[in-house]
Amino acid sequence: MAASNNEEALNGVHGHQDNGHQENGVDDIASSSQVLVVGGGAVGSLTAYKLGRAGIDVTVIEKLPGVSDSPRACGYYGAVHFMLHEVGLYDLIRKEGFMTRGLCWRKKPTDDGKGGKASGDMIAIQPLSAPNDTTFEVGAGLLNLPQADLNKLFLREALKTGHVRVHYNTELVSILENDPSTGVTVRLRNNETNAERKLHASYLVGADGAHSVVRKALSLPFPGHTWPERLIATNVMVYNEIDPIWHTFFVIDPVHYTIATPLEDPVPGKTTLWRYTIAAAPDDTRKVEELITDENIMGLYENCMAGPRPLQVEIKARTTYKIHQRCVPTMRKGNCLLAGDAAHVNCPYGALGLNTGMLDADALAETLIMILNEPQKYPKADDLLSLYSDERRKVFQFFVDPTSTQNKLRLHSHPEETASQEDWLFRMMRDPSKLSPRQLEELARPYYETWRTDMRKLVGDLA
Structure with a gap:
């Protein structure tokens, strides 16, 4: 980008x-x-x-x-690829954006033994393409470009x-x-x-x-209804220490559940822009101005962001959102x-x-x-x-x-230690390579046919 x-x-x-x-x-x-x-x-x-x-x-x-x-949407997949391709926009978006292979759910970061934190263990994987895919035919992978x-x-x-x-x-x-x-x-x-x-x-x-x-x-x-917690969406410059297969990831947490996804092609060894969106506590009644202070955001990063400590990041944008189902x-x-x-x-x-x-x-x-x-x-x-x-x-x-309701509940309804056993999707997607073509097709079909x-x-x- x-x-x-x-x-x-x-x-x-x-x-x-x-x-x-x-x-x-x-x-x-x-x-x-x-x-x-x-x-x-x-x-x-x-x-x-x-x-x-x-x-x-x-x-x-x-x-x-x-x-x-x-800070709003940034990733597009499934039937949206085919629609954009049919109207002549898919190639233009790929030229200005970049592709990633899918996403995963993780436990919270853990002590890396060097004073910092390592990425938490993966609980489950949602591949949108093959792990070694580099061509990404239309319909495969996650097409990334900030809204x-x-x-x-x-x-x-x-x-x-x-x-x-x-x-x-x-x-x-x-x-x-x-x-x-x-x-x-x-x-x-x-x-x-x-x-x-x-x-x-x-x-x-x-x-x-x-x-x-x-x-x-x-x-x-x-x-409809409005969920009690608010989301704090941030764009932040982060140093890429490793090159994971599944760049977009959720962090399981009973309160401060998180999604992190790259906004620029995340080249290892370089600092690039990422989106970290973190839930505030449902009973947090502070004003928006207090939620988006550096102090509050950096405290939330400690719970979900891997890397050396103290964190060396630069927040570029921040806002809050209410979550609705209407x-x-x-x-x-x-x-x-x-x-x-x-x-x-x-x-x-x-x-x-x-x-x-x-x-x-x-x-x-x-x-x-x-x-x-x-x-x-x-x-x-x-x-x-x-x-x-x-x-x-x-x-x-x-x-x-x-x-979308279950996507949310799945992130904070199970303890991270037992989530992979208690949730059917996590249990099913611990190793997608073991699923049959019929099982994979059944999971993917709504995103291509129903949507x-x-x-x-x-x-x-x-x-």
Whole structure:
């Protein structure tokens, strides 16, 4: 993930002279568009890219002044690889990112006899490719690129289609009209000038995150629950002493369970950027400012980070998150659709958040392409929109929600000494080489078949 790649991404997104489609605010927005996307994050940008690639005019608004660089998602796998490959983005992401082979669960670090700590014993392994894989065919391995860089790449490629315009510092004020026969009319505001104006679109996509203004404007509830503990996400420079086969790892702990994953290619003998996300205690009522102090974070690192002591690390970014399990009762109301965190949120351990949102974007964009570009073949737009909502909610309810819930509980429900015997997955994955092809296929199938929604096949099956 070289600096030149980051600079190129920034230039591609923010370079007014290069593309002519990046605007600052509401004053420059046209009065109409085929599709309005609220939210310029990764899910909204991917939706816009796929629509623009199909020749559909898209207006994207984002309330922030640019792409958020908060520590968020960074790894992509399973069906997401095939989706990204089909829309022409997989190779670009691989060029800017890097590949790893899978992940593992570990006990807490132990005394290394030299005053430092050694990595804890592995409890179980989740391979995503062969241990010696160096080529990583599409669908194999973990594709790594921080969400901010992925977001910039999606925006850059969306702008290249010539059908996408992006407006920062612009937010949705209200939805004035939402009629399947006439479309959607909204009021927008420039956050810098407070100027407001109307925009009409055939369809509106709400991809504006867990605090979605679109969801609230549609008066949709967000049922579910919030876990008691908060997560402290940090980007930190760490010296790579060894070259493990399974770079991403979880640390089992009844309170401060952890996931660590590289954000740059972790070359042995070099210091590179890593993400360490650590749970705070459920009864820790301190303010965010106290949770993210160097003193508190370094104390948490002592519990989960291997290496010489005192730790020689540099914290580059830090933030906190609440953990939710929630889903809207519908992802469609009239001609307004929801995707990503605007529609559903879940525990991020296991990378089922942004990946699921990108698969929403894939299914939703395909639905709108069918409606807008092929009306003779797909005249029942209302049915297609409802089908999108139903199918993506099914994916969340029957796969994402239970799987992400168990990913979390598995990390703190068993003592590390007995976890490998008490948990069925740990027991099964202590040595994956001993599993039969049928067992491996059964474990992997949901991530390739259930997770993604093929709208065209669904419509064909129902015809």
